[in-house]
Amino acid sequence: xxxxxxxxxxxxxxxxxxxxxxxxxxxxxxxxxxAFGVFRLPAGMDMGPVDSHSIFVLGPQGSVRWKQxxxxxxxxxxxxxxxxxxxx
Numbered sequence: 001x002x003x004x005x006x007x008x009x010x011x012x013x014x015x016x017x018x019x020x021x022x023x024x025x026x027x028x029x030x031x032x033x034x035a036f037g038v039f040r041l042p043a044g045m046d047m048g049p050v051d052s053h054s055i056f057v058l059g060p061q062g063s064v065r066w067k068q069x070x071x072x073x074x075x076x077x078x079x080x081x082x083x084x085x086x087x088x
Contacts, residue, residue, distance in 0.1 A: 057084040
């Protein structure tokens with residue numbers, strides 16, 4: 001699953017365009033961002049507090065097996081994510 005702070009309609013449109021086969025949940029109140037330590041004040045652009053772009057791979061019991069934070073580049077290499085999923 002994916003989680004976004006974007007409205008559900010925006011995420012649904014993106015999922016449709018990209019033919020995603022997994023749900024996208026909304027974290028409008030930043031509860032997941034806070035729990036995973038990725039909700040923080042931005043470095044600039046006067047946007048207010050934001051969640052940093054990040055990907056987490058969780059194990060069957062919900063423990064974090066791998067994570068990659070990408071607040072500056074907003075990019076996590078797909079190969080890294082696939083390798084983490086295979087290892088989990």
